[in-house]
Amino acid sequence: MGSVLHPVGERPAAVYWLRRALVLLVPLALIVGLVWLFLPKGPAPLAAAPPTRPASPSAPITTPAQTAAQTPTASASTPSTPVAPTACAAESLSASLAGYGTVKAGGTQPFKLTLTSQADADCLFDAEVGTVELAVSSGADRIWTTDHCAKLLPGKTLTLSKGKPVELGIDWPVKRSAKGCKTTKDVLGAGTYVATATYRNVTLARKVMSVTAK
Numbered sequence: 001m002g003s004v005l006h007p008v009g010e011r012p013a014a015v016y017w018l019r020r021a022l023v024l025l026v027p028l029a030l031i032v033g034l035v036w037l038f039l040p041k042g043p044a045p046l047a048a049a050p051p052t053r054p055a056s057p058s059a060p061i062t063t064p065a066q067t068a069a070q071t072p073t074a075s076a077s078t079p080s081t082p083v084a085p086t087a088c089a090a091e092s093l094s095a096s097l098a099g100y101g102t103v104k105a106g107g108t109q110p111f112k113l114t115l116t117s118q119a120d121a122d123c124l125f126d127a128e129v130g131t132v133e134l135a136v137s138s139g140a141d142r143i144w145t146t147d148h149c150a151k152l153l154p155g156k157t158l159t160l161s162k163g164k165p166v167e168l169g170i171d172w173p174v175k176r177s178a179k180g181c182k183t184t185k186d187v188l189g190a191g192t193y194v195a196t197a198t199y200r201n202v203t204l205a206r207k208v209m210s211v212t213a214k
Contacts (some may be wrong), residue, residue, distance in 0.1 A: 088123035088160055090202035097134075097197050097205035104212050105188040109172040113197050113205065117160035125199075127154040127168060134170050136195045143193065144172055149181035174211060189213075 098112040111134060117123055126132070132153060135145040146152045158166055172195070175183040188211055195207040 083121070085122040085124050085159060088117060088125045088199075089119070090199050090204070092117055092119040092123065093125075093160075093199065093204060094118060095197060095199075095204035097195060097207040099195065099207050099209060102210045102212060103174050105174055105190070105214055107174045109174055109195075109209070111170045111172060111195060111207065113168040113170060114165050115158075115160060115168070115204075116165045117162050119160075120162055122159055122161050125158045125160050125166070127156060127158055129153060129155075131200060133198045134172075134195060135198075136172060136193055138188075138191060138193050143188065144175065144177040146170065148177040148179050151181060187214075 094116045096114045098114070099109050103109045113134065115125060117125075129147055129150040133146055134152075135147075136143045152170055154168060160166055173183060174188060176186045176188065178184055190211055190213050193209055193211050195209065197204045197206075
């Protein structure tokens with residue numbers, strides 16, 4: 001024990017302490033070197049990314065809605081086919097029936113039937129027997145009717161436009177009618193008579209008049 005703390009020899013004590021220090025330091029240095037050698041190294045520094053070029057301006061994006069708005073449709077340039085007129089509805093017609101207020105039996109009453117359509121679209125008015133009738137009556141007695149003589153009516157289809165009146169002239173010989181465009185020899189008595197214009201069995205207008213004796 002004393003030789004360890006107090007070296008004995010011909011050389012100075014410092015030499016022996018230096019040797020002992022070297023003996024201890026060499027193995028310690030080896031251990032430190034081995035530890036450093038096998039310790040995991042830190043991550044390698046990342047390479048600097050190459051500078052990026054500024055993005056070039058992109059072309060504007062066109063949406064389907066914009067494309068549809070810019071492209072004219074075929075329907076916009078193609079004219080629509082006009083709709084053919086249909087038969088006039090009685091409810092869409094306004095009518096008036098004019099004539100003398102007083103006529104003589106056996107004379108002539110020149111009726112004027114004026115028709116005006118109130119419909120927005122043009123319509124067709126069939127001025128013929130079976131569709132239009134002008135009749136004269138006295139109370140319940142049917143005196144005269146255009147149904148007995150087709151030639152008393154125009155016998156054609158008229159096109160009526162909104163607000164544009166059309167006039168039909170129909171003469172009554174102030175006699176009683178019979179089938180086949182005939183009149184009877186009966187003499188009409190004096191009194192009040194009523195003329196009625198109908199279209200498709202709907203009353204359009206009336207005219208009240210007086211018939212006097214010859």
